Amino acid sequence: EKILVINCGSSSLKYTFYDTADESRTVRGKVERIGISGTRLRQQGAGGEIERQLSTAGFPEAFEAMVAELTSHGAGVIHGAGDVSVVAHRVVHGGEKFTEGTLITEDVLADIEALNSLAPLHNPVNVAGIREMRRLFPAAPHIAVFDTAFHHTLPAFAYLYGLSYEYYEKHAIRRYGFHGTSHQYVSLRTAQFLNRRPNELRLVCCHLGNGSSVCAIDHGRSMDTSMGFTPAEGLIMGTRCGDIDAGVIAFLERNEHLTATQTEDLLNRKSGLLGLSGISSDMREVQQAAEEGNPRALVALKAYCYRVRKYIGAYAASMGGMDAVVFTGGIGQGSAAVRAIALQGLDCMGVVLDRQRNREADGFGDVQRISTDDSPVNVLVVPADEERMMAREALRTLSRSYLTQAITAR
């Protein structure tokens, strides 16, 4: 099968191409700065590395540039649009409606659009991308894979806020959680590495990237996660604040005359590592500055790790224990310091870190165990690969929907 995986952000398009018959034909590409000056495409894989400046800069042009590279003579991996057997689209919010990958029809698109008010920053962009791709690849089935779907197993006592129940009924205000595809992938990879079945394990999975979240995966099912109604709750992130007293927002309204929407923008774009450190949203730079003695960078680093530690403890309590703690994402894979500080003191819960393994782990290669051999709780570093999980989910959805069609046709 030839699978194309699409991930549209507000100003970027990431794509990955897999040929299930030949791993060496995998291609990963990204168009950045869409809609702003300096739009460029980068791609690596099959035909080597490519970097190209694009003059005109909208999403349609970005998609066309992608198709041009995928079909180009020499470096190309497909002859034309008709060659692709399935397109998988990342959709951020699936609400309570979408609990698994879904074959996209006009009705499904309308249902996704109906969720726009829950994810005003994300879903409209995803929908536009889907429409564009269906135009370019009219013959292929398109599958939506939702960031929220993996968390549909949260019990009500974990997904309800301490809010009037009417707001849940009327507006569907609840914890949804995001990063689901990544958490699911990592949990499967972990089970494989440990030679166990996913439904035998209690995992705390820490996805630490620009966006960061922790997930309690109890016997294969997400039972709680730190992102909530929006992706701004939970951990401190690159530019997002994570957990905060709601009273702060009313305070800023009264004292700085900000609306809640303005404060939301602040909490999403100017907070987190960037806001605390005053230096950067990029953990590498924050860590560098902390090592050089910058006090705000140091407190940002400590606060970041402390929040991770509290969630690990909370989720161990949620599940009545844990078999493994797993780190993934750029920070989770790249920063031995973050992992070590986050795990400080957790020997009380059976976590014994092997300092040397941790220091030496190359988080971007194979799965690595960084706990000692006799640590009751395994600690692993697992490289993130949402795209691969999306490709798998797309194939699974497809065969399920063919099966349904076959049964219905009889």
Added chain:
Amino acid sequence: EKILVINCGSSSLKYTFYDTADESRTVRGKVERIGISGTRLRQQGAGGEIERQLSTAGFPEAFEAMVAELTSHGAGVIHGAGDVSVVAHRVVHGGEKFTEGTLITEDVLADIEALNSLAPLHNPVNVAGIREMRRLFPAAPHIAVFDTAFHHTLPAFAYLYGLSYEYYEKHAIRRYGFHGTSHQYVSLRTAQFLNRRPNELRLVCCHLGNGSSVCAIDHGRSMDTSMGFTPAEGLIMGTRCGDIDAGVIAFLERNEHLTATQTEDLLNRKSGLLGLSGISSDMREVQQAAEEGNPRALVALKAYCYRVRKYIGAYAASMGGMDAVVFTGGIGQGSAAVRAIALQGLDCMGVVLDRQRNREADGFGDVQRISTDDSPVNVLVVPADEERMMAREALRTLSRSYLTQAITAR
């Protein structure tokens, strides 16, 4: 010493009188529904139980009614205002300025008033009460005891939100924590019961009342607590929501056209147990309804307990382990069901509940141990007594300030 402890709420005045020479002369009283119809005074202690309706209903009249009962022939415990050796006042917010009990002067009152924007619902009421009491008891020293003071030991990585640091510098936005006097009292009582020194213990203290909070007390010092910038963060409470995604507030602004201040009101008065259950803010009634099979009451109960459990796990992680979990407050003392559900699965952290001891514990008498004899972590029920702690703190402040005066005078 004759100590009068004052706790002014928005529509209530609680007072407690202690005579250190004679415990039997302790008097506890409350004036309720101040400023609204049906104002009444109730008092118990020395002279038996008293209940009195008051016709006019402001705070000055409430204080006068209190003085009348305390000095009345027969039931009275003092001859007149001059008889009281010290008055202790509960003040909700001490900001970063007040880290311990403080002798009240005009300067101190001005400093407390300067904190009004941090605690608009509470501090103005406290200040008005202090002014009134100083008029009625002009000869006595007046001491302010702050709800926030015990938490002044929080490290920066625990008290900073993932917010731009400028908001901390400019507006002092940070986690303050409340219920400090109660947490401190309970931690001292726990140490005494366990025959240990407070600075040898790591405690997770769950104060579960109408307002609820959890506190991690690490070797005698508060190192983290669930209430934050305001008392609305953290646990689900009677009518307060506790932890919630800040994005919900922006959503309500956009979709229900509420301002952040209106939402704040909603999150403080119509949420929590009341909002979730739709029945009551009173845990007894929620529990009753849950037992009778009401599904919303059941999910409210479960969500309440689950949140407590997560905080216990988080704070065990914060401190690198815990020696005891302590329950206090009306719910913590009264509800064996809440304690049992909150502790479910925590044997992974060394908590072994003795179900019978838990069921049979009378939380309103002596300190009770409800863990098994060989549980690595002690679980205790400790009756709350903020008033006694305030009285102690007032005496300590007084002797400290006499000492300072004596030294300065030399």
